[in-house]
Amino acid sequence: MSVDVTAPIDTTVRVRRPRRWSPSLIAGIVLVGLVAAVGLLSLVWTPYALDDTSSGARLGGPSASNWAGTDRLGRDLFSQIMVGAGNALVVAAASMLVAGVLGVLIGVLAGATRQWVDITLLSAVDLLIAFPTLLLAMLIVTVRGASLSSAIWAIGIAGSAVIARVTRVNVARVLREDYITAAQAAGTGWWGTITRHVIPNVAPTLLVQLMLLGGSAVLAEASLSYLGLGAPPPNASWGRLLHEAQSTMTVQPWGAILPGLAIVVTVLGLNLLGDGIRERTDPSLRGDR
Amino acid sequence: MKGVLFRVGALLISLVLASVVVFVVLRLLPGDAAGASLGVGTTTDQLESLRSELGTDQPVPVQYAQWVGDLVRGDLGDSFTSRQPVADLVAAKLPITVPLSLAAFVLAVLISVPLGVIAAVQRRGPVGVVVSAVSQLGVAVPVFWVGVLLVLVFALTLGWLPSGGFPRQGWDDPAAAIRSLALPVVTVAVAMSAVMVRYVRSATLDVLDQDYLRTARSLGYSRWQALRRHGLRNAAVPVVSILGIELATSLLGAVVIENVFALPGLGTLLLTSVTGRDLPVVQTLVLALTAVVLLMNALVDMLQRVIDPRLRRTGVTA
Amino acid sequence: MTGLLELHDLTVTTSTGRTLLDRVSWSLDAGGRLGVVGESGSGKSLTAAAVLGLLPDGMTATGRVLLDGTDLLTLPERRMRSIRGGQIAMVFQEPLTALDPLMTVGRQIAGPLRLHRGLRGPAAVAETERLARLVRLDDTERILGSYPWQLSGGQRQRVALAMALACEPRILIADEPTTALDVTVQAEVLDLLDDLVDRTGVGLVFVSHDLPVIARVARDLAVMRDGRVVELTAVAEALAGGQHPYTRELVSAARAGQLPRQEDR
Numbered sequence: 026m027s028v029d030v031t032a033p034i035d036t037t038v039r040v041r042r043p044r045r046w047s048p049s050l051i052a053g054i055v056l057v058g059l060v061a062a063v064g065l066l067s068l069v070w071t072p073y074a075l076d077d078t079s080s081g082a083r084l085g086g087p088s089a090s091n092w093a094g095t096d097r098l099g100r101d102l103f104s105q106i107m108v109g110a111g112n113a114l115v116v117a118a119a120s121m122l123v124a125g126v127l128g129v130l131i132g133v134l135a136g137a138t139r140q141w142v143d144i145t146l147l148s149a150v151d152l153l154i155a156f157p158t159l160l161l162a163m164l165i166v167t168v169r170g171a172s173l174s175s176a177i178w179a180i181g182i183a184g185s186a187v188i189a190r191v192t193r194v195n196v197a198r199v200l201r202e203d204y205i206t207a208a209q210a211a212g213t214g215w216w217g218t219i220t221r222h223v224i225p226n227v228a229p230t231l232l233v234q235l236m237l238l239g240g241s242a243v244l245a246e247a248s249l250s251y252l253g254l255g256a257p258p259p260n261a262s263w264g265r266l267l268h269e270a271q272s273t274m275t276v277q278p279w280g281a282i283l284p285g286l287a288i289v290v291t292v293l294g295l296n297l298l299g300d301g302i303r304e305r306t307d308p309s310l311r312g313d314r
Numbered sequence: 315m316k317g318v319l320f321r322v323g324a325l326l327i328s329l330v331l332a333s334v335v336v337f338v339v340l341r342l343l344p345g346d347a348a349g350a351s352l353g354v355g356t357t358t359d360q361l362e363s364l365r366s367e368l369g370t371d372q373p374v375p376v377q378y379a380q381w382v383g384d385l386v387r388g389d390l391g392d393s394f395t396s397r398q399p400v401a402d403l404v405a406a407k408l409p410i411t412v413p414l415s416l417a418a419f420v421l422a423v424l425i426s427v428p429l430g431v432i433a434a435v436q437r438r439g440p441v442g443v444v445v446s447a448v449s450q451l452g453v454a455v456p457v458f459w460v461g462v463l464l465v466l467v468f469a470l471t472l473g474w475l476p477s478g479g480f481p482r483q484g485w486d487d488p489a490a491a492i493r494s495l496a497l498p499v500v501t502v503a504v505a506m507s508a509v510m511v512r513y514v515r516s517a518t519l520d521v522l523d524q525d526y527l528r529t530a531r532s533l534g535y536s537r538w539q540a541l542r543r544h545g546l547r548n549a550a551v552p553v554v555s556i557l558g559i560e561l562a563t564s565l566l567g568a569v570v571i572e573n574v575f576a577l578p579g580l581g582t583l584l585l586t587s588v589t590g591r592d593l594p595v596v597q598t599l600v601l602a603l604t605a606v607v608l609l610m611n612a613l614v615d616m617l618q619r620v621i622d623p624r625l626r627r628t629g630v631t632a
Numbered sequence: 633m634t635g636l637l638e639l640h641d642l643t644v645t646t647s648t649g650r651t652l653l654d655r656v657s658w659s660l661d662a663g664g665r666l667g668v669v670g671e672s673g674s675g676k677s678l679t680a681a682a683v684l685g686l687l688p689d690g691m692t693a694t695g696r697v698l699l700d701g702t703d704l705l706t707l708p709e710r711r712m713r714s715i716r717g718g719q720i721a722m723v724f725q726e727p728l729t730a731l732d733p734l735m736t737v738g739r740q741i742a743g744p745l746r747l748h749r750g751l752r753g754p755a756a757v758a759e760t761e762r763l764a765r766l767v768r769l770d771d772t773e774r775i776l777g778s779y780p781w782q783l784s785g786g787q788r789q790r791v792a793l794a795m796a797l798a799c800e801p802r803i804l805i806a807d808e809p810t811t812a813l814d815v816t817v818q819a820e821v822l823d824l825l826d827d828l829v830d831r832t833g834v835g836l837v838f839v840s841h842d843l844p845v846i847a848r849v850a851r852d853l854a855v856m857r858d859g860r861v862v863e864l865t866a867v868a869e870a871l872a873g874g875q876h877p878y879t880r881e882l883v884s885a886a887r888a889g890q891l892p893r894q895e896d897r
C-alpha cells in the first residue's frame with residue numbers, strides 16, 4: 026500500500042491510546058540505568074586502580090585481563106571508562122539542577138508577571154540561547170580555570186535559557202486557560218494559581234526538557250574535556266580519554282572508539298528517556314513522533 | 315518595515331548586552347589581566363607598564379568604554395602573548411574557519427532537507443524508519459568523535475585523505491587545501507544533519523496533517539504536487555527558525571573540529587588563547603563569534619517574515 | 633436510467649479487518665441534490681473520501697463507485713487526479729484550516745485553473761475574478777490579494793467554493809460546509825449553494841448531521857448510521873415521517889431542536 030499524504034478524513038478512525046511503557050521509555054531506562062550502575066560500581070570497584078601503570082602491556086588491545094585494552098602508560102582503559110560514567114552522570118545531574126532551578130525561576134517570573142518584566146527577561150533569555158554554550162564555557166574557564174565545576178556552571182547556565190523559554194511559554198499558555206480564569210474569579214491568589222495549576226501542568230514538559238538537557242550536558246562536557254577545558258586529571262572524563270587516545274589510535278584504536286560509544290549510549294539513553302516520558306505524559310502525541 | 319527596524323534595534327541591544335557580559339565576566343578574573351598574563355616572576359615595573367599599556371589601571375567602566383570605542387573604530391587590540399594585533403591574528407585564521415563552517419552548513423542543509431522530507435512522507439516506510447533511527451542515534455554522537463572516527467577510517471586506515479593539518483601555502487594550493495578540509499567539513503555536516511533532519515521531518519509531518527493538503531488532494535494535486543505547492547513553504551517556517559542556530563552550530567562545530575584536525579583556524583586560536591589566558595584575544599573572539607550568531611538569528615527572523623505573512627502583521631514575535 | 637454518480641455496495645475496511653462502511657449504495661443524477669445525514673462516526677465523511685479515492689492509509693474500498701458508468705475504484709491514481717477537482721470537487725467543514733495560510737486566496741483559486749484547464753497569466757486572473765463574483769465575494773480585488781486568516785468565516789467558505797467550482801466539476805461534495813459558521817452566515821452560504829447548483833447545474837452531495845440544514849438544499853436523502861445507509865428517500869417524505877425508525881428519530885429530534893451536536897470536524 027502506498028503512502029498517502031492526506032490526513033485521515035474521519036477522525037473516529039485514528040483514536041490510539043498512548044502506550045504507557047513505550048519502547049523509548051524502556052530503552053531509555055535500561056541505558057541510563059546501565060550507565061548509572063557502572064558509575065556507582067566504579068565508586069567501590071574497578072578492575073585496576075586508575076593510576077596503575079602495570080595493569081598490562083602499554084597500548085594493548087582488549088584482552089581477558091584488560092577488557093578495553095590499555096593506554097600508552099599501561100593503565101587499564103576499562104577502569105577509566107567506568108569512572109568516566111560517574112563523571113558524566115555527575116555533570117549531567119548537576120547541570121540539570123542548575124538549569125532547572127534557574128530556568129523555572131526565570132520562566133515563571135516572565136510568564137506570570139507584568140509585560141515589561143516578561144520582555145526584559147525574554148530578551149536576556151534569547152541572548153543566552155544565542156550565546157553558544159561552548160563560548161560561555163570558554164569565558165568561564167578563562168576566569169575560573171578548567172575544572173568540573175566550571176563545566177557544570179557553564180552547561181547549567183546555558184541550559185537554563187531553554188528551560189526558561191519552555192516554562193514561560195507553558196506558564197503563559199496555562200494562565201490563558203478558562204479554568205484558570207475561573208479559579209482566579211473564585212478567589213485563588215497569584216501564588217496559589219502558580220503552585221496549584223501552573224506547575225503541575227508544566228512539570229511533564231519540563232521533565233522532558235531536563236532529560237534532553239542532560240543529554241546535551243554529557244555531550245558538552247565531553248567536548249570541553251576533549252579540548253582540555255573540562256575536569257583535569259585525575260578525573261576520568263570520556264572526552265579526555267578520547268583526546269589522549271587520538272594520538273595513539275593507529276596502534277590501539279579501541280581507546281578512541283570505546284569512550285565514544287560510552288558517550289553515545291549515555292546521551293541516547295537520556296534522549297530516549299525524554300521521548301518516553303513525553304509519550305507517556307502527552308496525551309495529544311501520537312506514537313510515531 | 316517597522317518590524318525590520320524593530321529587529322535591527324533588538325540586534326543592537328543584544329550586541330551591547332553581549333559585550334557587557336563578555337567584558338564583565340572576564341573582569342571577574344582574580345587579580346588582574348596583566349598579572350594573569352605575565353604569570354610569576356615578573357617585576358613590578360613590567361607589571362605597571364603593561365597595566366598602563368592595557369589600561370587595566372583605569373576604573374572598569376572606563377576600560378569598557380575604551381574597549382568598545384576601539385572596537386567601533388576597528389581596533390581590536392593586541393594579543394598579550396604574541397604582541398600582534400588581534401585583527402591580524404583573526405584575519406589569518408578566517409580562510410580556514412569561514413570555508414569550513416559555510417561548506418559544512420550548506421552540506422548539512424543538502425543532506426537533511428531531502429532526507430527529512432522523505433522520512434516524513436514515508437514515515438512508516440523503510441526509508442522513514444531508517445532515517446528516524448539513524449538521526450536519533452546521530453544526535454547522541456559528539457561531533458569531535460565523528461571526526462576521530464573519520465580520521466581513523468579515511469585517513470589512517472584507507473589513507474585517502476590527510477588526518478590533519480593545513481598546507482603551508484594555504485589556498486595557493488587549492489587541491490591540498492580542499493583535501494585537508496574535506497574530512498572536517500563532512501564531520502561537522504554529519505553531526506549537524508542528525509539534528510536538522512529531525513526538525514525537517516517533524517515540520518513536514520505537521521504540514522502533512524494539515525487540512526489544506528487534503529484540500530489540494532481533493533482538487534487533483536498528487537501527493538508530491540500538494541506537498542510542493544503548500545507543504546514546503548509551510549514547513550519552512552519552523553525549519554528556518556533553527557537555521558540561525560544551526561549556522562552558529564556549524565561555526566562552533568568548526569571551532570571544536572579544528573582542534574581534532576589540527577587546523578590553524580579561529581578555533582585553535584581561541585583554544586590557545588583561553589588556555590594561555592590571552593584576554594584581548596578571548597574577549598574579542600568571543601564577542602565576534604557571538605555577534606555573528608546574533609546577526610544570523612536576526613537575518614533568520616527577517617527571512618521568516620518574508621515567508622510567513624502572519625508575522626508581518628503582528629510585528630512582535632512572542 | 634442510470635445516475636451520474638452511483639455507489640453500489642461501497643464497503644470500506646481497515647487493515648485490521650474492521651468494517652467502517654457497509655454496502656453503501658446511492659445514486660445521484662446530473663444536477664441532482666442528495667443529502668447524506670447521520671451522526672458523527674456514521675461514515676458520511678468516509679463515503680466522500682472513498683468516492684474521491686482519498687481514504688486514509690490502511691483502508692481499502694470495495695464495491696463500485698460509478699461515474700458515468702466508469703468505476704472510480706479501479707481507476708489508476710493518475711486518472712483519478714484528473715477526476716478530482718475536474719469532475720468531482722469537494723468543500724470541507726473548516727474553511728480556515730482547509731486553506732493554505734501562506735498563500736493569497738487568489739493564487740489558491742488559480743491553482744486548479746492551471747492544473748486542470750492550463751490557464752495562467754491574465755486569463756487565470758480574469759477567470760479567478762469571475763469565480764469570485766460567482767460565489768458573491770464582494771470587493772473582489774482586495775479579497776483575492778488577502779490571506780485566508782484575513783477573511784471572515786463566510787468569505788473563506790466562499791473562497792473554498794470558488795476553488796471547488798473552478799474547473800466546472802459535475803459533482804460537488806460539500807462535507808458539513810456550514811457547521812463551522814455562525815447561524816446568519818450559515819444561511820447566506822446555504823442560499824449561495826442553492827443558487828450555484830441552480831445556475832451551474834452541478835450535482836450536489838451535501839453531507840451533514842443537521843437535517844434542517846440539509847432540507848434547505850437537498851431533494852433526496854440518504855440516512856446513514858453505523859456505516860450503513862438505513863433509508864433512501866426524498867427529503868420531503870422523510871420530513872413527513874420516514875419509513876425507518878432512525879429516520880423518524882432524526883426528524884423528531886430536529887423538530888425538538890435536540891439533534892446531537894457533532895463534536896468533531
